[in-house]
Amino acid sequence: MSIKKRLIISNIGMIIIPIIGFLIVEIVLGYLLFFVFKGNPQGSGLKLLISYRFIAMALILIITNGLLTYYVSKSIITPITKLSLAAKKISEGDLEYSIGSNKKDELGELTNTFEAMRIKLKEAKTAQLQYEQNRQELIASISHDLKTPLTSIKGYVKGIQDRVANTPEKLERYMDTIYKTANDMDGLIDELFLYSRLDLQQVPFEIEKVDLYAFFADFVDELAFNLDKEQNTVILLANKDDPYIVEADREKLKRVVTNIVQNSMKYMDKKHKEIQVRLSSSSDEVIVEMKDNGSGIRKEDIPHIFDSFYRTDISRNSSTGGSGLGLSIVKKMIEEHGGNVWAVSKLGEGTSIYFKLKKVT
Known part of the structure; x- marks a missing residue:
């Protein structure tokens, strides 16, 4: 119930409850004085009735006003006190004090808004600590x-x-x-x-229409020339009849696929290295899969390989080098294009890096 409705009901109650109380007192006192105790309605009994009635009316007014005021003030002051205490604790850096409310009034909404703010501050603090680490x-x-x-x-x-x-x-x-x-x-x-x-979002992006099939055909030819020297292979798999037009920065996109290839080449433990690039087109997006036949990634590492500064244990090996930023750069660049990136991997069988971009006509 809203505070406005609560106050209106309280004011109405301060009128109705005393009236009902007066009627009840009048009936009870009259019955007791004139029927039970056989008092005189014209003499001393009437005076006694008037005196008792006045006292009863005063008590009813005091009790009714006191109880309703206490109830209404408590329903307002209690959540305000909790909010004040929560604000004080947050100002002192304590973000663990929870004040969620199931009430439907204005103070309940304010309390839940404050609680949502506390949760966001706590998440931001956690993220800041993680970022600092x-x-x-x-x-x-x-x-x-x-x-x-x-x-x-x-x-x-x-x-x-x-x-x-x-x-x-x-x-x-x-x-x-x-x-x-x-x-x-x-x-x-x-x-x-x-x-x-x-x-810091200080890298400019020059967006243009890019045919991903033509883009990857050129990239694969260039990569195949370099890999062929070591008797390795790279394959492009796509349906030529499907449209693969997206809006992208051609140079940034090349950096994305180069980083993915370099990351794959570092951890390929097979004698014959192979990279497959597969394009698939839907009504509104193009999905790119870049699959290698390397050593794969541990299940517990997969959710983190695109995280800022994250490097799996194997990537810390001095023989592979790298700062651990390659796939983080991939993620940031793809997200700047309005797409997203993810990985699927199995130890000993290789890794597939996927990213998707919105298709344009």
Whole structure:
């Protein structure tokens, strides 16, 4: 019941209840004085009736007014007191104090709105703590990944300074290693910088109509040329008659599929590596599946592989390298396109990375 209705009923009750009470008192007192105790209705009995009636009327007014006022004020003051206490606890940083209400009045709605705010603040605080933890893990990870190649570079430079590389062949090998290591560091820094800009939404997207079939046909041809050197294969599976037109940033889309391929290539443990790209078209979206025949991902890791800064245990192996940001960048770029991305994997059988984009005509 709303507070307005409660107040109206209370005011009506303050009128009706005393009237009913007066009538009852009048009947009961008259019956007792004139019938039970045989009082004189014209003399002292009447005076006594008037006195008792006045006292009863005063008591009825006091009790009725007191009870109704107490009930109404309690129904308003109690939730306000709880809200005040909750606000104080939140101001002190305590987000565990719950004040949910099942009442249907204005204060009940206010209480539930306040409770919803508390829950959102708690979720935001949890997310902030998780973000801070992830940030610290990223700093530690990046520091480690940068320190390792820097140590290597310093070692080779020191070898050149100490004339350990005393032949042209050895000197050339040292210089090639230094260049490759520095190039890996540059790629790591570039990936971190891109992720930071995406996180701050400072990366411009040049949206245009892209035919995904033509896009992947060119990409697969280029990738197949590189993989064929190692006797590996890449296959495009799609129905040529279906339309695959989407609105996308061509360069960002290329970065997405490149990151997925690079991530797949890191963990392919088969002698013959294979990547399949499958396109499927529905009435309003195009779904892309990029499947590899690698080692697969553990079930408990699958929900987290696109999380910011997340790296599975295997990806921390120094032989694979990487900052753990590749698939996070994929997720951010796909979401900027209005799509979403997910993974399906089974250990020993490979991984499929899916993403879908809205189709246009």
